[in-house]
Amino acid sequence: MAILTSNDRSVRPASKPAQEDSWQAEIRQAVRTSSELCRRLGLSESLACDAAVGAAQFPVFVPPGYLARIEPNSPHDPLLRQVLPLGGEGKAVDGFTADPVGDELAALHPGVLQKYQGRALLIATGSCAVHCRYCFRRHYPYEEVPHSEAAWDSALTAIAEDPSITEVILSGGDPLMLVDSRLAMLVGKIADLPHVTRLRIHTRLPIVVPLRVTDELLQTLTDTRLTSVIVVHTNHARELAHDVAVALSNLRDAGITLLNQAVLLRGVNDSVDAQRELSERLVAVGVLPYYLHQLDRVAGAAHFEVPIAEGKQLVGELRRQLPGYMVPRYVQEIAGETNKTVLA
Numbered sequence: 001m002a003i004l005t006s007n008d009r010s011v012r013p014a015s016k017p018a019q020e021d022s023w024q025a026e027i028r029q030a031v032r033t034s035s036e037l038c039r040r041l042g043l044s045e046s047l048a049c050d051a052a053v054g055a056a057q058f059p060v061f062v063p064p065g066y067l068a069r070i071e072p073n074s075p076h077d078p079l080l081r082q083v084l085p086l087g088g089e090g091k092a093v094d095g096f097t098a099d100p101v102g103d104e105l106a107a108l109h110p111g112v113l114q115k116y117q118g119r120a121l122l123i124a125t126g127s128c129a130v131h132c133r134y135c136f137r138r139h140y141p142y143e144e145v146p147h148s149e150a151a152w153d154s155a156l157t158a159i160a161e162d163p164s165i166t167e168v169i170l171s172g173g174d175p176l177m178l179v180d181s182r183l184a185m186l187v188g189k190i191a192d193l194p195h196v197t198r199l200r201i202h203t204r205l206p207i208v209v210p211l212r213v214t215d216e217l218l219q220t221l222t223d224t225r226l227t228s229v230i231v232v233h234t235n236h237a238r239e240l241a242h243d244v245a246v247a248l249s250n251l252r253d254a255g256i257t258l259l260n261q262a263v264l265l266r267g268v269n270d271s272v273d274a275q276r277e278l279s280e281r282l283v284a285v286g287v288l289p290y291y292l293h294q295l296d297r298v299a300g301a302a303h304f305e306v307p308i309a310e311g312k313q314l315v316g317e318l319r320r321q322l323p324g325y326m327v328p329r330y331v332q333e334i335a336g337e338t339n340k341t342v343l344a
């Protein structure tokens with residue numbers, strides 16, 4: 001990932017738009033330790049110590065714009081809980097494993113997963129703008145992700161050889177961690193595959209660092225012949241701050257279909273009120289709720305699990321209270337299945 005150093009920035013011509021610099025600068029300023037996170041939020045040192053085991057497995061990473069949305073002095077804040085390792089992360093729990101969704105079985109080629117008909121998922125980069133504690137990719141072997149242009153070419157060759165693939169899904173990590181020039185190049189190469197008609201990007205960046213929605217990104221997505229769909233990832237209404245709403249509205253104005261996926265998380269969004277507020281806020285900012293995922297049983301995330309029976313009840317109640325288009329499909333990914341399993 002080509003994050004510019006401050007030296008590079010100083011030699012940059014003054015006329016060059018500064019947008020790419022500003023989102024990267026925000027990511028460089030991320031809080032990277034639990035003690036710093038707790039200190040900035042007025043939380044006790046003991047919470048920070050509890051976090052040590054989890055942080056050693058998967059480091060803390062929270063950029064300042066997301067930090068600003070967390071309520072200070074509030075250890076149970078639903079945004080904080082997504083980014084602060086809790087003591088429970090260190091406990092081994094039966095059934096919680098390193099590869100709960102069978103990704104290692106589904107690799108078509110290094111960096112390309114094909115689990116479902118017609119769709120290939122390309123792992124464009126291993127990095128993210130935030131580290132979500134429940135993430136099923138926390139143990140993923142990202143060293144194998146293609147980084148060079150030549151490695152991408154060979155991943156794309158695997159897709160080129162299968163004309164049944166009509167949609168390429170960029171995932172990661174977070175594919176919008178790629179700088180605009182590299183992303184434009186990748187989108188161009190995908191558009192060169194005649195059987196591919198849709199480009200889907202799964203990203204949390206417009207939510208975490210809304211500055212990432214640069215003019216150049218909008219240009220890349222509008223110039224392509226591919227139909228662009230972006231699936232953002234929001235778990236709580238408070239993540240959708242004003243600057244996020246502006247970024248999403250720019251994406252929508254560019255004609256991009258916007259969907260949201262969330263994960264059902266204990267202590268974050270495991271109530272009818274939290275889910276209803278999330279759906280209402282999403283629709284208000286032009287995003288349709290797509291999926292509510294049952295937590296993948298990844299080692300270190302057991303404290304986030306909500307039993308499926310409780311999840312079904314919750315979604316059932318949501319369906320009574322909201323218009324149908326505001327209710328996400330409650331789904332689970334089961335290794336070896338040919339599609340995501342709809343639970344409710």
Ligand SMILES: *Cc1c(COP(=O)(O)O)cnc(C)c1O
Binds near residue numbers: 114119120121340
């Ligand atoms: C979730 C997923 C998809 C997309 O599934 P949809 O139901 O079309 O959203 C595709 N490939 C992989 C590997 C996935 O995990």
Ligand code: SF4
Binds near residue numbers: 127135172173204
């Ligand atoms: S942004 Fe997505 S891939 Fe990255 S840690 Fe969070 S959930 Fe995982």
